[in-house]
Amino acid sequence: MKVINGGVSSAKGFKAAGIHCGVKADSGDKKDLALIVSECMCSAAATFTTNKVKAAPVYLSMNNIKDGQARAIVCNSGNANACAPNGEEHAAAMCRKTADVLGVELNDVLVASTGVIGHEINIDAIISGIPEAAAKLSEEGGEDASYAMMTTDLVNKQVCVEIELDGKKVTVGGAAKGSGMIHPNMGTMLCFITTDADVDNDILSEILKESVRVTFNRISVDGDTSTNDTCIIMANGLAGNPKIASKGADYEIFKEAVGFVCKTLAVKIAKDGEGATKLITCKVKGASSEAKAETISMSVIKSPLVKTAMFGEDANWGRVLCAMGYSGEEFDPLKVTVGFSSKAGSIDVCTGGKGLEFDEDKASEILAEEEITIDITMQEGDWEVTAWGCDLTYDYVKINGDYRT
Amino acid sequence: MKVINGGVSSAKGFKAAGIHCGVKADSGDKKDLALIVSECMCSAAATFTTNKVKAAPVYLSMNNIKDGQARAIVCNSGNANACAPNGEEHAAAMCRKTADVLGVELNDVLVASTGVIGHEINIDAIISGIPEAAAKLSEEGGEDASYAMMTTDLVNKQVCVEIELDGKKVTVGGAAKGSGMIHPNMGTMLCFITTDADVDNDILSEILKESVRVTFNRISVDGDTSTNDTCIIMANGLAGNPKIASKGADYEIFKEAVGFVCKTLAVKIAKDGEGATKLITCKVKGASSEAKAETISMSVIKSPLVKTAMFGEDANWGRVLCAMGYSGEEFDPLKVTVGFSSKAGSIDVCTGGKGLEFDEDKASEILAEEEITIDITMQEGDWEVTAWGCDLTYDYVKINGDYRT
Secondary structure, three states, rough: EEEOOOOOOOOOOOOEEEEEOOOOOHHHHHHHHOEEEEEEEEEEEEEOOOOOOOOOHHHHHHHHHHOOEEEEEEEEEOOOOOOOOOHHHHHHHHHHHHHHOOOOOHHHHEEEEEEEEEOOOOHHHHHHHHHHHOOOOOOOHHHHHHHHOOOOOOOOEEEEEEEEEEOOEEEEEEEEEEOOEEEEEEOOOOEEEEEEOEEHHHHHHHHHHHHOOOOOOOHEEOOOOOOOOOOEEEEEOOOOOOOOOOOHHHHHHHHHHHEEEHHHHHHHHHHOOOOOOOEEEEEEEOOOOOHHHHHHHHHHHHHHHHHOOOOOOOOOHHHHHHHHHHHOOOOOHHHHHEEEEEOOOEEEEEEEOEEOOOOOHHHHHHHHHOOOEEEEOOOOOEEEEEEEOOOHHHHHHHHOOOOOO | OEOOOOOOOOOOOEEEEEOOOOOOOOOOOOOEEEEEEEEEEEEEEEEEEOOOOHHHHHHHHHHHHHEEEEEEEEEEEEEEOOOOOHHHHHHHHHHHHHHHHHHOOOHHEEEEEEEOOOOOOOHHHHHHHHHHHHHHEEEEOHHHHHHHHOOOOOOOEEEEEEEOOOEEEEEEEEEEEOOOEEOOEEOOOOOEEOOOEEEOOOHHHHHHHHHHOOHHHEEEOOOOOOOOOOOEEOOOOOOOOOOOOOOOHHHHHHHHHHHHHOOOOOHHHHHHOOOOOOEEEEEEEEEHHHHHHHHHHHHHHHHHHHHHHOOOOOOOOOHHHHHHOOOOOOOOHHHHHHEEEOOEEEEEEEEOOOOEEEOOHHHHHHHHHOEEEEEOOOOOOOEEEEEEEEEEOOOHHHHHHHHOO
16 A cells, blocks of 8 residues: 555545535635536445534435445535525525536536535535536646635645556545534534445445444544544446455455545644644454443543643643543453553553553653553453554644633 | 521531541642531431442442441541542541441441542541541531532532421431542542431432432533442431431421532532533423433433533534433434523524524523523423533633643
């Protein structure tokens, strides 16, 4: 597997564009409309938010992807079209206009929105913007599309890899947005992945679900889950590889590529968490089950007290042990070892459920880095799970408090 | 039921004291050791933290209260004696010294600690402080005791009520500490309730559990659950009321009094939440079950985005609906109405899952108050649950971040 520059328009037969159409009215010419199109029909799969309150475009896309096929994705930022007046009509209008302009079937268009909740979307801006975006579709448009997905994200998020399947070059590229499970008024984690691999739809769907489970579902910025979360993969088969229709060597290579794309984008989202100054990785090793390791790692990564301690560069293992303790999982604290590591080194701070004498200066050096790992060993079994999050800072409060003074 | 001034030493036969013994070494003469004693044996009940990681004094008290009897509580602040070297030995020493000085049985003494996790407690200071505290025991000592329980609490927390049972005056007084489910390094919610009521132990235990369930278990400051949480009630029977041994009029009056004491102290803890500027109450009405109403109200009160919105005095109902949505409970968003209220008035901001046109100035007036209620109506049934929390502020990050610059 080779990491290359690129994103959603890098795989054969995909084009993308990102423009400013006017949904983000007050932010100059910031891009707010993205279009991702395949020149031929794709095998497609998606995962959507588990929130009981779903945005109109989520319901539309859930319905349109039922047949496992798609040609295009239209996505706006600046308004989530969630709990908003005429949401269903406007989502349908975005779909219809895109289908008309591209000359594709209605139910081959997927719609995604991200931004403010509860306000009517500026549908006129989007309707007039879609032809403009279509005119700009190109194989270099992936980057513009990744910018057009952003809300309060500080950086755009793309990744692309090349693999070889039976002698054929296959490309898997993706773009994501999100700097919190949900934003101030701004919803959503969005991820779009495109590939020219030829993949059976059931296999594609299974690979996406599994990849999302161990990547996007293991990051947390504030524990809130958006009304709009959407992750879509489109595979148009133009790479000409022998169709992946069952498990085997090609399946594993392709699955690794999709997993890498998802993990890379997930970590980028955690690192770009609202107000975050640090990427926090929590590795739980030696658990008796994957579920337990996952629950405990997520409990630690979500703990406001652990997050603020990391912001404060404070080797506060008591909070880590405490967050493990209220995770709901059974375990023996006397078997637990907690350590911190970063590129500055690593240090154990607690073992057997009790604190260790440790070098505070060394701990401070380690925690001063921008990427910190909390290492937890449970001595129970062989399961290991990694979860990603970020620190909790003044800026998180500022961004979300929108303090009116 | 009459609310009177007083606390844990107000009921007949109870004395208390609070002194500085030296556990809080760096904080001048701040009180850090509390003693609460009954002149005769009490029927006693307690609830303890559900955290899998429990402090040594919690294990000791869980064991000593098994027989449903107690005479005294010894409590220190400044060190939680959790995950700490020689924790079990030191908790046992606190128990033994208190029993010796008071001339009571070892297993009639309950021990509680709150403060830093993972550091060895200054047992010498406590051992020499216990006789000094015993010498200061008085019927006016409840207030000192409530101060000696405090860690980063800004205010001490006491309440006392008088009821009449079959012509006999009965007093129920309590003291609590806690300004987060868990503190920076500082663990714990502690609550001690004393009464001169004569109550069967099973009834007392049932009443405490039920009262805690609908009060202390429905507050959240940061969602973290401490290693030391302890709530104890002691009833010495000196009021001379006919023993409450079954449900009936006296049972109801007494239960209401205990419930009021718990609720008042719980709300004081939420209002004194770390860095909090506002007390947030979430009322969920019209739910199809109590469990659902509780889960949803707690999900809303815990949401960092709802909490920061309240800090920002932002009528952000989208975040309320979103927090309901990821609570895990099934409900129909189209039946939900969300409103905000305070002593400045009330306003509905969302109904049928969609935003309402509302007067922003009026909303700002309402949210500018220090005590705000989020009103949620579900149109599903008759269940109603109230939960309490606070806003998430810069000071929460400051207190917990302990930022080293």
